[in-house]
Amino acid sequence: MKRPSEPCKTAELSGSIHRELNMYALAASAAGVSVLALAQAEAKIIYTPANRICSCKLDINHDGIIDFEIPGNFEMSGRPGRTPWVISSHLSISPLNRKNQIWGYNGAASALSSGVRLGTSPKFKNNHNFMAEWFQQGTSHTTNSGVDGPWANVQNRYLGLKFISVKGQMHYGWARLNVSVKVGNITSTLTGYAYETIPNKPIITGKTKEPNDTEQDDPGPGATLTNPIPHPASLGSLAMGAPGLSIWRRKEVVGATVGSSS
Numbered sequence: 001m002k003r004p005s006e007p008c009k010t011a012e013l014s015g016s017i018h019r020e021l022n023m024y025a026l027a028a029s030a031a032g033v034s035v036l037a038l039a040q041a042e043a044k045i046i047y048t049p050a051n052r053i054c055s056c057k058l059d060i061n062h063d064g065i066i067d068f069e070i071p072g073n074f075e076m077s078g079r080p081g082r083t084p085w086v087i088s089s090h091l092s093i094s095p096l097n098r099k100n101q102i103w104g105y106n107g108a109a110s111a112l113s114s115g116v117r118l119g120t121s122p123k124f125k126n127n128h129n130f131m132a133e134w135f136q137q138g139t140s141h142t143t144n145s146g147v148d149g150p151w152a153n154v155q156n157r158y159l160g161l162k163f164i165s166v167k168g169q170m171h172y173g174w175a176r177l178n179v180s181v182k183v184g185n186i187t188s189t190l191t192g193y194a195y196e197t198i199p200n201k202p203i204i205t206g207k208t209k210e211p212n213d214t215e216q217d218d219p220g221p222g223a224t225l226t227n228p229i230p231h232p233a234s235l236g237s238l239a240m241g242a243p244g245l246s247i248w249r250r251k252e253v254v255g256a257t258v259g260s261s262s
Contacts, residue, residue: 044196044197044198044209044210045194045195045196045197045203045207045208045209045210046061046062046194046195046197047192047193047194047208047209048060048062048192048193048194049191049192050190050191050192050193051189051190051191052189052190053187053188053189053190054070054071054072054091054177054188054189054190055069055070055071055072056069056070056188056190057069058070058175058190058193060161060163060171060173060175060193060194060195061163061165061171061173061195061197063165063166064166065096065097065165065166066096067095067096067097067100067161067163068093068094068095068096068100068102068159068161068163068175069093069094069096070091070092070093070094070131070177070188070190071092071094072089072090072091072186072188073089073090073092074087074088074089075087075088075089075090084137084138084139085137085138085139086135086136086137087135087136087137088133088134088135088136089133089134089135089184089185089186090130090131090132090133090186091131091132091133091149091151091179091181091186091188092109092129092130092131093109093129093131093159094129095126095163097163097164098126099126099163099164099170100126100161100162100163100164101124101125101126101128101161101162101163102124102125102126102128102129102159102160102161102162103118103121103123103124103128103159103160103161103162104123104125104128104160105123105128107127107128107129107130108128108129108130108131108149108150109128109129109130109131109150109151109159110123110128110150110159110160111131111150111151111154111157111158111159111179112157112158112159112160112174112205113157113158113205114156114158114204114205114206115204115205115206116158116160116204116205117202117203117204118160118161118162118172118173118174118202118203118204118205119172119201119202119203120200120202123160124160124162130149131149131150131151131179131188132147132148132149132150132151132152132179132181132186133147133148133149133152133181133186134146134147134148134181134182134183134184134185134186135147135148135183136183136184145183146183147181147182147183149181151177151179151181151188152179152181153179153180153181154177154178154179155178156176156178156191157176157177157178157179158174158175158176158177158205158206159174159175159176159177160172160174160205161173161174161175161195163195165199169199169200170199170200171195171196171197171198171199171200171201172195172196172200172201172202172203173193173194173195173196173203174193174194174195174203174205174206175190175192175193176190176191176192176193176206177189177190177191178191192208194207194208
């Protein structure tokens with residue numbers, strides 16, 4: 001006769017084996033987190049603060065290639081006192097690669113506010129050069145003068161820029177300027193610029209970092225990366241990989257909170 005099968009017994013793991021499993025779970029999960037962190041690190045906004053009075057040569061991504069130039073120029077037609085005469089000075093931006101482009105309209109570079117999404121758009125063209133000007137004109141009887149252009153007397157406005165890197169990849173970026181225009185003088189000051197490291201990925205004017213490019217939140221008293229509260233990692237967490245580590249850490253935070261309030 002067959003003997004009745006005996007019920008399975010639950011095997012209790014020794015403390016050393018349990019600790020080894022926990023360490024293995026932590027290592028495997030951390031490896032998953034490293035892969036995720038590496039993928040996230042690839043998407044990054046590189047911001048460069050500045051305080052430079054233009055004329056400016058702008059190498060946005062610091063690859064040794066000048067991407068844009070912001071020169072001023074002075075033009076004169078005729079001479080004061082003779083008829084007719086015109087004196088003018090222009091502020092403009094010039095792409096130094098035929099594939100580089102500026103966000104604008106009707107040949108003028110837009111003076112964008114913060115929060116504008118720069119990406120694939122017909123507003124990018126390489127001939128949107130004009131920014132601002134002053135002029136003075138007259139005849140033997142009259143004289144008049146004025147200022148004109150989207151960049152005339154603005155503060156903290158942004159150039160939308162599209163440029164090709166030394167690797168031949170297209171990137172989006174912005175440059176922030178203050179511009180003062182009055183008859184006889186134009187002063188433009190570059191106060192910062194940034195670009196997105198991922199080719200063809202849009203960037204927001206004024207943004208200096210990615211949404212996930214922030215410091216880690218404080219997990220609470222007693223639960224830090226250098227001094228974590230011990231909590232056993234389950235085999236379920238091990239199977240889940242990186243997401244399991246997040247769940248495990250949340251349990252640590254809960255444990256820390258309960259422990260501090262008891």
